[in-house]
Amino acid sequence: MSGRREGLALVLAVTALLVLSVLTLGLLYVATQELLVVRAREAWFRARLGAESAVRAALAGWSTAEFRELPVGASRPVPGAAGVLPGGVRHGATVERLAGPLYLVRGEGWTGGEGGGSRAEAASAVLVRGIEPGEVWAGFAAAITSGGEVVVGGGGEVDGLDASAPPPGWPAALCPPTGGQEPGAWPGGAARPGIRVPDAAAVTAGDGSIHGEPPIAVDPGAADSATFARLGPLAWEDLEALADHIAGGALDLAPRYREGACDTAARGNWGSPLDPEGPCGDFFPLIFARGDLTIRSGAGQGVLVVGGDLVLERGVRFYGPVLVRGRTVVLEDAAIYGALRAGAHGASTVVDDGAVAYRSCAIARALARSPGLDRPLRSHARWWLPAF
């Protein structure tokens, strides 16, 4: 018997298999397209995440001082913002100097390419306002600027004359140049008024001394309550948000060290003005007190902002600008080397050999080195910008 059979079964089976194969391939194609679209979208989201991460990293490590010298229009990459996120998303950021105190932080994220994944790139941008020391400086035009009464008695001293001399204990080499137009110069060389008040009758000088050019300057603007709620471009809530230390109640000041370095987070460590070349000699914190503050002992430096009353007790020293919304009391042998701006509520007093002496060197160093004032400021509600 012959092994050859005749019929259509094989042909039909092959045809059916072909049809099935074509349809399966079609389905596979649709599914593949769907997968590619999903992957492309995922890659876009991941790239966007990378770009936003780069911007946030640039802001987290922000130092206005690093970018202040950039010419307008110039940009520089931010080393700390470059990196790779889990999943291989690369990212980086640049900072561009804009007009005035503005900076543009632009982050970019890239994903895919090397491993055959979907390629995508995205950009993100934030508008940052830096704080220029000169903007803050402008508010300290005398040894004491007060919106209310000032009493100087019992051997107390207010001095606006010796403005450019280094404060006690500081070598002159630590002080930046003053009075010139060159970069880095500070407008602090000239003698200043001793006390600036809205009305000469607001000053009571018993057996204290007031020196300055003039000793008492009358300026109705000194009573403007709005000036006591701001420090240059910084509103009250900005100051609290940027502060390196939040203080309150009664406090003893002393520098603290950890493993030979300055422990900047330690309570009561406001730098070491009496040891300016020590580990805490360059630490000038921005200190914010919501209410009243009494400093019982020790010495500190930086930028001090007090929402209530400030009392400096016996022998306390503070180096730098001080803004107080309430009244200020400088007691026995205590001293402020820098400048004081006090509010209109109650009489500020300098008594019992206490002193407030204008020192441009202390103001300049505090404004230039304060970590709080070096941070980025969100001056616009429009902080994140569209980036293309």
Add this chain to the structure above:
Amino acid sequence: MRRAGFSLVELTVGLALLGVIGAAVVGLVQSVQRLARAQGARVELAEAVRIAGTVLVGEARVLEPGVDLGVLTADSVALRAFRGAGVVCGVVGEDVLVRYRGLRDPEPDKDSVLVLGPEEAAEQAVVLGASTAAPGGCPTGGGEEVYRWRLGIEPPAGTPVLLYESGSYHLAAGAFRYRRGESGRQPLTTEVVEAESSGFRALAEGGEGEAPPLALEVRLAVRAEGGRAGWPFRREARLRIAFLNRP
């Protein structure tokens, strides 16, 4: 004598088998076709949701809600649609030179420009009076082009500017649509949107009120026929787009 060929029985069995196999193949083909159509419909729905999500996320995330967000109704949202950004890099006569990077070229008389000053109060929206390319007018970075713009004001070099058009997104006539200014509403998706189950909503702290919203919520229900009548595919998505510039 034996003759070559099929017997009646063989033919009958063969035809019967052919019929069975043919019917099976036809059924299979129809099933697979339905499956393919259903798959296509699913892709279409997913695509519609993706388009709405991608477009709106890209558009709305960087808005300043109190200023850039216009009238918001259940089926439409008006906004400033940013199309480019730049930095002023010089002044030429009455015009300014701008290093620009954007989704498209600037279009005078249709676009406006938001000029950002050093303080918030200095933000100013002006009409873009004229725009011409000015290659080489300023040094540029990657992807930037220089344009000469007439703004009616002369912001200093280094001033950031944003180019925008007035636009609105709609859930209308079965599709997700974009309307530029007063022009017609262009569909961004096929007509698969269920109007009654879709909509826009502003999310504010403590509920909807006078405060600028913190997020824009978009509910999108899409529906397509999968092949047989009465066998539709439906997909719902709810997007909450948080504004980065919330207060």
